[in-house]
Amino acid sequence: MKLEKTGGILIVRLDGELDHHYATKIREAVDGAVMVGDVRKIIFDFTGVGFMDSSGIGTLMGRYKLMQTLGGSVGVFGISPRLDKLLSMSGIKKIISIYNSEKEAVGGVS
Amino acid sequence: MQYSNEMKIIFPNKSSNEGFARVAVAAFAAQLDLTVEEMSDIKTAVSEAVTNAIVHGYENLKGYITVECKILDNTIEITVNDSGHGIADVEKARQPLYTSRPELERSGMGFTVMETFMDEVSVTSALGVGTTVTMKKRISPKE
Numbered sequence: 001m002k003l004e005k006t007g008g009i010l011i012v013r014l015d016g017e018l019d020h021h022y023a024t025k026i027r028e029a030v031d032g033a034v035m036v037g038d039v040r041k042i043i044f045d046f047t048g049v050g051f052m053d054s055s056g057i058g059t060l061m062g063r064y065k066l067m068q069t070l071g072g073s074v075g076v077f078g079i080s081p082r083l084d085k086l087l088s089m090s091g092i093k094k095i096i097s098i099y100n101s102e103k104e105a106v107g108g109v110s
Numbered sequence: 111m112q113y114s115n116e117m118k119i120i121f122p123n124k125s126s127n128e129g130f131a132r133v134a135v136a137a138f139a140a141q142l143d144l145t146v147e148e149m150s151d152i153k154t155a156v157s158e159a160v161t162n163a164i165v166h167g168y169e170n171l172k173g174y175i176t177v178e179c180k181i182l183d184n185t186i187e188i189t190v191n192d193s194g195h196g197i198a199d200v201e202k203a204r205q206p207l208y209t210s211r212p213e214l215e216r217s218g219m220g221f222t223v224m225e226t227f228m229d230e231v232s233v234t235s236a237l238g239v240g241t242t243v244t245m246k247k248r249i250s251p252k253e
Binding site for chain 2: 017019020021023024027051052053054055057058059061062082086089090
């Protein structure tokens with residue numbers, strides 16, 4: 001996992017298998033970076049994620065709630081068809097933005 | 111019933127074993143002629159069941175989780191068992207978006223995912239005894 005902060009955007013580059021074990025680490029790292037301040041949007045890069053279970057949905061929901069309290073937003077890109085199936089099932093696509101590319105995700109910041 | 115093959119693994123309820131469990135089951139299931147999609151379905155369902163056992167079955171206690179796999183013709187049956195707290199209301203637990211531990215950011219989608227990716231899911235649970243989740247998936251015949 002790599003975190004990159006540019007302006008008010010925090011890009012979280014995930015890799016490997018997003019299960020409950022990894023979700024705990026993501027939560028700690030991302031919330032830590034957000035608490036430092038000046039993050040208006042979190043963008044998750046899923047390009048390197050080969051596996052995800054419902055823990056990934058919980059992680060996104062949690063970050064959405066966090067950003068909502070701070071007046072910010074959450075977006076994702078790099079979603080494979082497999083991951084898209086899981087996201088669709090949960091209804092989370094109604095509250096977070098799904099982008100086709102990193103450029104679109106970064107440019108989509110209001 | 112005469113199974114053509116079967117296996118059993120037992121491991122402690124450490125979250126680092128979630129990955130081990132789904133890879134072990136996937137390796138066993140590979141003897142069936144699976145598509146990539148079917149393999150992902152099985153891995154995801156196993157991950158959900160094992161995570162439930164770790165997060166909810168034992169909560170902060172230590173315990174062991176047993177995963178058994180059986181192959182009968184073109185069907186794989188996977189059983190995930192814990193000897194933990196048990197579930198008071200199984201029907202409620204199976205509702206989409208229901209979670210008993212929102213503070214852990216569980217999405218409440220675990221059983222829904224298992225039901226979506228497997229053909230049959232049954233849950234038996236008793237308070238103070240533990241929980242057993244049995245899932246079956248029929249593998250489609252290939253050309």
